[in-house]
Amino acid sequence: MYKPKDIIELIADNVKKTGNPFGAPSKVINGWWKNIPLPREGDGLLFTGLMYQSVPFIEKTTTYLERYEDTALVNYVKYGRFVPKFLVGWGFALLASSEEKNKFNGMLHSIVEVLKKSKVDFYYRPELDNYSGILLYDLGDVDGFIKHARSVVSKLKEKGVKKLITVDPHTTYALKILYPKYTGETFEVKTYFELVNLNGSNGTKQVTLHDPCIYGRYLEMSDVPKKVLENLGIECVAVRNSGPFTNCCGGPAESVSPKLSRELVDRRIEELQSTGAPVVAMCPICMANLTKGGVEVEDLSTLINHCS
C-alpha cells in the first residue's frame, strides 16, 4: 500500500497547479473534440469532467505504481524524486499510447453521436469543461475540493451556464450532489443517457450491464440505461449483485493500492462473466479496470450508437 498521505499531497498539488489530478495541462489531456464538428451554442453544456480522457494516462501510471507497491521505492513518492517523472507534468502526458487515447476519445465521440441522433440541443466549449475535483473529495481533501469546485463553478456562472450534460458517474455525482452542498451552486444536471430517445430492432442481442456504484446506489438510476437498451431491443441479463447492490469494480482503490484494486476486479469479473453475455460498462473507470482484469468491455455509448 502506498502512503495515502504522499499520494494525497501529490494529487492535491497537481490539482492546484493544473486543475487536474495529473499535473499535465488540461489542454494536453483534453483533445478529443478537435476533429469533430460540435455546436458552440445550445441549451445544455456537454460536461465531460475530463474523466474519459484521463483514463489512458491513469492506466499507464498505475501499472508503474503496481510494480513498485510493496517495494522500498514506495517511500520515494513523497520526495517526488522517482515517481514524479510520470506522475507529474508533461512526462505523464507522454506516457499514454495514442491507440489508448483514441479508444477513449472514441467513446466521447459516440456520446456526441447518440445525443445528435436523439436531437438533444447541446453544445461544447472545451474551456468550460473542467475536471470536477471528485478525486480530492473521495480522498478526503475536502478543502482542496471546495477550492477547485468554486473555480469550476465560477467559470460556468460567468458564461451563464444552467444545464449540464454529464457523461460519467463520478462527475455526475460531484455536480449534482456535492457542488450544491459545498459551493452552494445548483445546476440542472442530466447524464447523457437520460436524454437518449432512440428506438431500434436488434432484438436478439443480450448484454451484461455492469452498474457503477454511483449510478446504482448513490443516485439510484440503474433502470435508466436499462430502459434505453430495452428500447433498442437489447436485453440486460440479470447479474448477481446489481442495481443498489452492485459490486464495485475496484477502480477507486487504484491510487492507493493497485494490488487491492486487482483483487476486487477479479471478483467482479467472475460475477459478470457468469452470465455468458458480453460485458457493457458506463463509467470510464469501470471500463479501464474491467479491461485490465482481462475482459473485453464495450462502453454503453458505443453500444447505443451501433444499435440505433
Place this chain on the structure above:
Amino acid sequence: MANTRKEIEMEREPKIGVYVCQCGGNISDHVDVEKVCERASKIPGVVVARENMFMCSDPGQDLIIEDLKSGTVDRVVVASCAPDLHELTFRNAVSRAGKNPYIYEHANIREQVSWVHHGDGATEKASRLVAAATAKAKYIQPLDPIRVEAKQHAVVIGGGISGMRAAKDLAERGIRITLLEKSPFLGGRAAQLDRLAPTGEKASDLITELTREVLNHPAIAVYTNAEVTNSEGYVGNFRLQFQRRPPDSAEDLDKIKEMVESGTEFGEFIPLVGICPAKIPEKIEEYTIEAGVILLATGFKPYSPRKGEYGFGEFKEVVTLPEFIKLMARSRRNGKVLEINGKEIKSVAMIHCVGSRQIPGVHEEDETGHLNEYCSRTCCTAALQAANTVRDTYPGTRVFDFYRDIRTYGRGQEELYERASKNRVLFLRYEPAAAPVVKRNNGSNGYPLSVKVNDTLTFGEEVEVPVDLVVLAVGMEPNNVSNLVEMMKLPVGADRFLLEVHPKLRPVEMSVAGILLAGTCQSPMDTGEACNGASSAAVKTSSLLGRGYVELDPFVAEVDLEKCTGTGACVEACLREEALTLVEMEMDGEKVQRAEVNPALCNGCGACVAVCPENAINIKGWTLRQYEAMVDMIVADDIAVG
C-alpha cells in the same frame, strides 16, 4: 357409627377403573402403555383399564365420568403426571360425575418413570406403581373436606406499592384490611425513586395518590413502625401478634427530624422518602389481630456492593444506582449542570449487573456463601432511564454504559434503549469473567477515575474511559424476612425470594394455605409487575374469603377411640401446637383420657401414627392399612410379568 359404615363398604368388592395417560408421547415413548393397561386389568378389583392420549383433556376426563355414571366403576386410579399438576383436575372430574372426589388415587408415571427410565424397566416400574395405586384404592373411603369459617379480614405485611395496591383492591371488595409497615414510611422503594420507567411518571404522584386512597379508606387500618411478633392458626383463622416500636434506625429518625423541621405534615409526601402517616410510637405497643388471609408484600432491598467491588467504598465517586437517582433528583432542583458534592460531572459510567447474574467460580460469594444467580430485571431499564435523564437534562455530560446484556424486556422499555442510543449514550459490553475495572486516574486530564474494560464491541480490545462518577446498577435482593419464614413455615426459593406453589398454575399462592404473595418479595419486578402481582393476590384473597368458609383437605389424623388408651405419645410427637390434645371423656361410664384431633390445625404429617403403641391413630385417606396394601402390591411377583 362411622366405623360400621366403613366395615360394610369395605366388604363389598370394589370396582376399580384404571386410566393410563400417554401424555402425547411424554409417557408412551418410554412406557408401553398398552402393556400397563393389560397388566392392570388382571389385578383383582380392577374392572376396566383404559388408555388415552391426554387424560387431562375433556375426552380423557369424559372416560372417567361415563364409567362412574354408568356404575361400571366406583374407584378411580389415574396414572399420569405428578399429582400436584392434575390430581385436582381428576378429583373434580369425579365430583362432576356426582361422586365423592376422594374415591380417587393417583399414580405418577411421568416424572417418576418415563422422564427418568427407559426400556422394559420403565414399563415394569409403571406397572408396579399402578398396581400399588389400585391396592390403595381398594381401601379408599369417601371423605368430606373440613370446612372452617373464614374471618373476613386480611393482613397485609409491607406498605410498599404492592402492599398498598393489594390493600386498596381488597378494601374495595368489602374486606377489612390491616396493613403493617415496618418503617415509619409508606411507599417502599418506589417512593425513593424520581421518575418511573418506562412511562416517566413521577413516583411521588403515584405513591401520593395510592397512599391517600389507602389512608382514607374506612376499611383499611394502617400501622407503621409495626412488626409481626407471632403467628398461629390456619387459612381462614390466622391469629397474629404485632408490635409498634419506636424506630431504631438512625437514618429513619433523621428523616423524621428533617420532615418536622421542613414543616412537612404527617401524611404529606417527603421527596425520595415516602409518606409518614402518623406519629412514631414512643414506647412499644402490642396488638393481636385475627385474619382469614395473610398477604406478604415485604419487598426487596438493593444489593449492597462489597467494599472494593468496582471501587465501591474506596472511591467516593462510586455510587449505587438508587443513590445516583437521589443525587440527581436533588441536583436537578439546583441548576443547569450536573453537580454532585459540589463538583461538576462531565462523564458518567454506568455498570450493569452488579450483584445480579453472578456465576459460580467467577463471582465472589457473600458472607453466607450465596450468589445471586438471577437477573434483577429492573436495573437495565432503570439504568437507561437514568442515562436518558442525564443526557436530556445535562447535554454536556457524557454517559458510558458498561453492560453484559441489555434486558429491556417489557412494554415501552426497549424505547428507552433506543432513546439512549439516540441520546448518544455510548455502550460498551463486557464478559462476566472480565468485568470492568475502576481505578484512580493518574493522568492529568482532570477526571478522578477511569474505567477499563475489554470491550467486546471493540473486538475485545482494552478501552479506557475517563469519568467523574461511576454508577453501579445494583440488583435486587429480597428483604430479610427470616422471622416470618420461621413463624409461618414459609417456603423460600434457592434465590432466597419467597416461593409460590407454581409459577403458572398458582402464581401468587404459597404452599401454606391462606398465605399469598404480592410484589417483589416473590421475585424482581418493576412497579407495574408488582402491582399485577398485588392485584392478583387481592383477587385470589377475595375468592378465598368470599364463600365465608374455607375447605381443607380431609387428610388429617383420626383417633380410633376403641383402640386409644390415652398414653399421650401422639400428643408429644405432634409438631403443630393444639392440633392434637388429650381430653377427658366418659367411656362406659368411666372418665378416661383420650386423644382428640383439631382437624383444622392438623397438618396430616403422620408423626403421631408412627408413635402410637396401639395403632389407634391414622391419617384419613392414608391409613396404615393402605400403605401395607401398596407395599405388598409393589413387591408382588406377578405384577410386572403378566
Place this chain on the structure above:
Amino acid sequence: MATVDLEFAEQLEHFGVDTASECFNCGTCAAICPLIYEHFPRKIIRYAQLGAKDVILREADELWRCLHCGLCTYTCPREANPGELILGLRRYVIANWRGTAHVQT
C-alpha cells in the same frame, strides 16, 4: 489499548462525522464491504464512536482502503452512514496532518 477522548466526538462533527453514535455495532457493514478486511469499516466506526482519537491517528492509513462504493451506507440498518463516516474521518486525519487551524493536536 484505546483511550476515550471525551472532546473528540465534538471535534469530529466539524468534519461531518455526526452519525457514528447511531451505530449499534451489528457488523452488517463489515459483512457487505467488498474489502473483507479486519472488520472494516465497523471497527473504525467503533473507534470514532468511542472517541478513540489515539487509535484513529495511529491507524489512519487504513481509512484509504475504502472504495467509497457505498454498499455499507446503503445497507446499514441504523443509517449510521459508515461510508460517509470514513470520508469524514479522512477529512479529519488530513486536517490533522496538515495542522489545519481548527484541529487541536
